[in-house]
Amino acid sequence: MKKTYYSFVLLLITLVPLHAQQESTTPIDSMYKEIERAFELCQRNKYGEAIEISTKVLSHSIKVNDDNLRARAYNVLGNAHYFVKNDSLSFDYLFKSKDLFIKEKDTLRIIIAYNNIGVNYRAYGDLEKSSAFFKKSLELAQKSQSPVQSVYPLYNIGFNLVSHADDEDNDYKESLIYLSEAEDLAEQYYESEAIKGEIFSVLIYVYHKLGNTKQSIVYYNKTIAFTKKYNYLDVLAEAHSNIAYVNAEDKNFEKAYAALDEYIAVKDSVYSLEQYEKAKQVEADNFLRENDIKLKLKEKENAIQESVISETRGYNIILVLFISALLVLAFLLYNKNKELKRAKDRAENLSKTKSEFYSEISHELRTPLYAVIELSGLLLKENINATHKEYLESLKFSGNHLMSLINNVLELNKVESGKLKIQLSEFDLKHLISNIIDSLEYALRDSNNTINLNFDSSIPDVLVGDSLKLSQVLINLISNAIKFTNDGHIDVVINKVEEFDEKVTVYFKVSDNGLGISQEKQGQVFEDFYQEHSKNSKSYKGTGLGLSIVKRMLTAMNSDIAVISNENEGATFYFELDFGKSKKADLSTVIYEDHLQQIKDFNILIVDDNKVNQLVTRKVLDQLNIKAKAVASGAEAVEIIKIEHFDCILMDLHMPELDGYETAKQIRLFNQDIAIVALTAASTEEVESKINDYDMDGYIMKPFFTVDFVETINKAKQNRNEITT
Incomplete structure (x- = not known):
């Protein structure tokens, strides 16, 4: 139950x-x-x-x-x-x-x-x-x-x-x-x-x-x-x-x-x-067990003494005890099997409930963060005074920091439930690193730190690997370096180790000159919830999950992380990863501009019951000079598509009454031409397993990078054109 x-x-x-x-x-x-x-x-x-x-x-x-x-x-x-x-x-x-x-x-x-x-x-x-x-x-x-x-x-x-x-x-x-x-x-x-x-x-x-x-x-x-x-x-x-x-x-x-x-x-x-x-x-249970053992030993002693008095009687007692023990053992095994089955049923129900909870909490937490991060980013692009810019940078950093924390907790759940999967995609490594460092600019200024990126230019422009997990690993390592370093310096080194026809091995190193880690504690920093400096006179608050998640993710990607450090001498974390090589020459601005050019005349329908999310998505599209209209429910979307032309739908999945999946199902009954893209804050596993079943053309996780946003919409429309022609 x-x-x-x-x-x-x-x-x-x-x-x-x-x-x-x-x-x-x-x-x-x-x-x-x-x-x-x-x-x-x-x-x-x-x-x-x-x-x-x-x-x-x-x-x-x-x-x-x-x-x-x-x-x-x-x-x-x-x-x-x-x-x-x-x-x-x-x-x-x-x-x-x-x-x-x-x-x-x-x-x-x-x-x-x-x-x-x-x-x-x-x-x-x-x-x-x-x-x-x-x-x-x-x-x-x-x-x-x-x-x-x-x-x-x-x-x-x-x-x-x-x-x-x-x-x-x-x-x-x-x-x-x-x-x-x-x-x-x-x-x-x-x-x-x-x-x-x-x-x-x-x-x-x-x-x-x-x-x-x-x-x-x-x-x-x-x-x-x-x-x-x-x-x-x-x-x-x-x-x-x-x-x-x-x-x-x-x-x-x-x-x-x-x-x-x-x-x-x-x-x-x-x-x-x-x-x-x-x-x-456990101590109480051990006490009971010890008494039980003493009792059994006493019974055996009595049985031996009795056998000395009467050998025949002793044989009979041993035989009766043996048969009784077999019956008791059979009864206990029967009860144990019943208990194990009940425990298995409870565990399965708990696992299902836990999965549903994490999916819901992912949506509930990421949805407001989408508004915070995207709106602050959009406002930073506008002509604002220095004071307001500082406030917005602080707001965006706080949103990104909270998003990183949420991702750590959700990833920990995936590891514990065995659902941590490697998702391969093509990406530009140097562009990814630059975006990560830019997102941490406010934290660097606040701690009065400087950062230097040493990137090996011989690394291929386009790699194939799990860019999302690599991003989270690097965000956690660089954030950790910033956290325990003040008025100092942080180095990020990325070098090519070796290259073959279809594979390249890359070396990553993040080092700082901050507080450092004692030799005896270095094995513990990768444990869940461990905080090396939690009792320091200066408070270094956090969840203690960052380095634990780093180690788990690298293990999933067939790698491991090592640390070199001494107290008050800084710390260096390093690891190696294998990536596939893409046939594409690069993922430059030219490709982004090409994608944007192909969708510039699109008319896009935003379907989202959250007014703030509607505002944010429309602002993003406005800045890309793309026309858009918004409705607040699946039922409204079905009706407006019957009378107006749209090239693509950006569909929220968690809506009351008619959710995004059922809305897509109803639209497909009368319209096979329109591309439908899920714009969601739900967990990736939930979305990936269901969008194909409901004939949707792709998904975008909130919050997103504009480059990925444009590329996904373009690919979704091309995919829909191939299906209908």
Whole structure:
């Protein structure tokens, strides 16, 4: 079953803070004190310690035959095992806990058990069973006239309504009734508990969906104040995530990005804590394993002693034990196979969900960056004063820097999912390097660095290779050199190593005279998220992904990177790459002008639901003296093409109602002559696998180089002419 992020967060705040639902009097018995301590540890995300303590308490409760203590131990184990992702044990322990509390007629804890099981079912995506258990919990709490026990089921029923709501006001209005009642009770009985903050956090989203922006912001501020006071990191992260989503829906991307930064910072803290707890959980598992081994050794010792007394009896016991072991092993293998199949299904679903998420996030992040980068570039070409030019250069650099960061994160996902592919194309290496250095001009000035390019003129003008990955490698290396160098010098050296009939090997070197890297740390700089100077007195902020992505990309291109460095003596990174040789003489301005000449009289239709993107694309075409018209939906595009002539369509793929693919499909039903080019910010893999299926003629990734833009439109039209003639 598919687990959602919201379900996980809800389970975190619903299962963990159960100590508030315990009886107010603390049992004198030491084991009862220990299980109360386990509840406290679970609330603070210390699942490893909670499992260790609860296991000891469970063993003691079985020895003394105390069902109430045993039920409490099962309850903690059920909660903790969920968060270390042992789902089968989680359900098993929670149902055992419920049955024992019913046997004990402990109404207070029956309410808790129903609520916890409901949360588990929601995590598996079964909202129907989940809601049924929450309603049982609420009915029992109301029947026992215990308002303090009503808070959790009220909250969970309200959250379920939000989880399956489809932007209909009725679901959110009904949810608000339950959440408001839960909030009132939480104010009275759970002053410092996580549930109070989580109610505030969900109300951020609910009030936004009901159109009450002012109240949504009020609850966001309430959540921040509460979580900072009581240090509930997961609740704080969820609040930042909710307000980012609200701002994104309101098209307030600046605030959305700021909230996402806060979210990432908090999640980093939670991640560190979780890693520690995983280690503690492994320690607890090892403790249990050691006890199990000791028990088996003791059984063998007893069997040997028994065999001395009676040889015949010993043979019988060994035979029975052997047969039993085989049966147990067969049973365990059967269960293990079932668990592996479930794990495989979950992994496949998670992989699909992750792929869809990265495709969507690629589009959502690159789309506004397209406007920032292209508009700043267009404005820089106009007659502006020096102050405005500096602002625009800063804006364009920031956009390019953010685009590089986004590309690093997306490339990391491709590597982890096995989707990193080499895409060969013809390109001018010297032109590519010059564009990269020009794009980093502002960063060079800001750090007061100079850069020198030493390019071997004997390298062929046109090479065949993956120019996009090479660009990202060089951008990361040069940016890294700029980042750790001030008032210094950076050298970029590109030499030919050897040349054959169809192949040429090229040597690349990027060196600086900045901070340098110590000998013992040089092996670590290529690891994910590693930052060599993160603890330096000067802050060198970053993701720690740049050099990791460089190494992964070069490995994919059958190469490797090496580093030579000493502390305070700068650093030199170098590598070699093999390229194919193109039959073209060059990719000079003459070819670009030829392409531009061939499309200068085109009439182009822009199809994009984003008004800013329409403006940017029209500005690019205006500067190329190409006529263009824009529409905001696929349906409008279909209708206007029936009555007006266009040579080419620049088609956005992510549009509401009728997306770019379906729009192209409908156009092809009555028009085979017009060239259709996808102008998109989605991931390359998604576009490449689908444009041929929908009879489209090419694609342009946003943001783009004007040379590539012109060449793609020209090739698309030529391709369409060949198809229709």
